[in-house]
Amino acid sequence: MQHYFVSDVLSVGKVVSLPDNVSHHLSRVLRAQVGDSFELVDQNQQVFQAAISQINGRVVTATITSALDRNVELPVETTIVSGLSKANKPELIVQKATELGVNRVIFLPMNRSIVKWDQKAAKKLTRLNEVALSAAEQSHRNQVPKVDYLSGLAALNQLSFDTKIVAYEESAKIGEEANLVKAVRATKPGQSIVAVFGPEGGIDEGEVNLLVNNGYRLAGLGPRIMRTETAPLYFLSAVSVLTELLS
Amino acid sequence: MQHYFVSDVLSVGKVVSLPDNVSHHLSRVLRAQVGDSFELVDQNQQVFQAAISQINGRVVTATITSALDRNVELPVETTIVSGLSKANKPELIVQKATELGVNRVIFLPMNRSIVKWDQKAAKKLTRLNEVALSAAEQSHRNQVPKVDYLSGLAALNQLSFDTKIVAYEESAKIGEEANLVKAVRATKPGQSIVAVFGPEGGIDEGEVNLLVNNGYRLAGLGPRIMRTETAPLYFLSAVSVLTELLS
Known part of the structure; x- marks a missing residue:
């Protein structure tokens, strides 16, 4: 599953406009569709699952669907x-x-x-x-x-x-x-x-x-x-x- | 120090004609001179120090000067x-x-x-x-x-x-x-x-x-x-x- 970083603080249910580079990658490179899922990591290093709710020209909007309990960082x-x-x-x-x-x-x-x-x-x-x-x-x-x-x-x-x-x-x-x-x-x-x-x-x-x-x-x-x-x-x-x- | 592999069995004092690729590297690439030292590993994985004894056109001859007690291979x-x-x-x-x-x-x-x-x-x-x-x-x-x-x-x-x-x-x-x-x-x-x-x-x-x-x-x-x-x-x-x- 695709995995992107955003500078927001996310929570389940929140609707976010994705940054340009992420929007571009999803809509142009991957040709993703409304409903497609991917992962977003927020500024607190929390990983969420998100789904595309709207594609409007260059702007992709997503809804946070769940929080994932995942930490792959080294302990030190x-x-x-x-x-x-x-x-x-x-x-x-x-x-x-x-x-x-x-x-x-x-x-x-x-x-x-x-x-x-x-x-x-x-x-x-x-x-x-x-x-x-x-x-x-x-x-x-x-x-x-x-x-x-x-x-x-x-x-x-x-x-x-x-x-x-x-x-x-x-x-x-x-x-x-x-x-x-x-x-x-x-x-x-x-x-x-x-x-x-x-x-x-x-x-x-x-x-x-x-x-x-x-x-x-x-x-x-x-x-x-x-x-x-x-x-x-x-x-x-x-x-x-x-x-x-x-x- | 340069380090090369040969298919011979070496011993201290032995004089060897170096293989083409090694001769070429020493004489042409590094422009090494008679007396210059380098390492040779023989077919038994024993490392020796060697010195160039003669450079004759494309053929480099070396004398084995000492055996080095060195093994850097993984134990398994x-x-x-x-x-x-x-x-x-x-x-x-x-x-x-x-x-x-x-x-x-x-x-x-x-x-x-x-x-x-x-x-x-x-x-x-x-x-x-x-x-x-x-x-x-x-x-x-x-x-x-x-x-x-x-x-x-x-x-x-x-x-x-x-x-x-x-x-x-x-x-x-x-x-x-x-x-x-x-x-x-x-x-x-x-x-x-x-x-x-x-x-x-x-x-x-x-x-x-x-x-x-x-x-x-x-x-x-x-x-x-x-x-x-x-x-x-x-x-x-x-x-x-x-x-x-x-x-």
Whole structure:
């Protein structure tokens, strides 16, 4: 069933005019008819079933038919921070991370980032937030993850999180392999966790030290070397396994 | 450090002529020089350090300098089976699954597959096995995963595995959420596990029944709906978390 997000507060029986993008998708892309059902998530992350009551040119009106008791969000508020990477990697990260339950994705330049966003950042963010919306619709999330851009690690260090880790390839060599599990388990439901991932060339030692001095702990993600876009997906899957499957 | 696979059995002190693709990559792509070091994995999955001893036109000769005690393979032999999916999804699955430790990837047509491989299968497999090789080099694996094509689920049911699961979206509704963890934990080191994933439209009920009648158990992969190419990555991460991080 189709799944859309609206900024209203909904309740059963309410009649709503759907936003342009939702109206367009239902009436033009899907050629939906009066009476067809779909899901709407309101600003309180509550999922409702709705049915089309009227199609008037470009404006689709729907009636809320029932409230659905469904929450597919990770129990912990999960942020990934990704050093700027090339080509379509940021899109892949946002799409897959959304499917895997991320709450916020932050991109920032790191020392080994080859690309720069600078003036392009606003346009990139618009596109990446569209990717997040579309993936959140497809994976039937209760919320749309937010995609942000920060100027660097100094700006990141202004943000507070309950648990902070940095994914570091060398962790296995220095006995920090078990830290991922420890970190996730130390994060109580409703608390926040953040994990930082380097760009293609990896995070450099100075950056690791800066983060460690700001309360980040090194964590390994198993013994294999993963690409910059794969490591966050492993992390998010691990958060799910540890908090949803093993809880 | 560069990492390549050879079909020889290596030992310290041995001098080897490198295969064409490795010679080409070292001498032409990287413009490596005599004395430069890299890693070679032999047919027994043993990793060695090697140094270039001679570059003679297209032929690069190397001397094995030391044996490295390194094994990054998952403790359980892990196969994923994926219903044929569109566009570049099979490539993405093979690349990311290799980074995440898969041993074998099997593609097969399912009822809801929109694409067909038929006559194209041989060419597709050649390409996908190249993707696996390249990803195995990059993630410093001890082995290159094998990519295969089967005619359908009947052919799959001829293969034996110690643990067999089918990823099924509806599992959460029927109380099969914990089966993924149970299945992985029931698989002893050295034993094999296989997980089947549907194509874009999902696996249909008849296919699920066919698999269940052949010893497959339904397993959920958390509460969110994942795309056909994302679900196997979640599964492989889960195998790693459960067998490598929590072991």
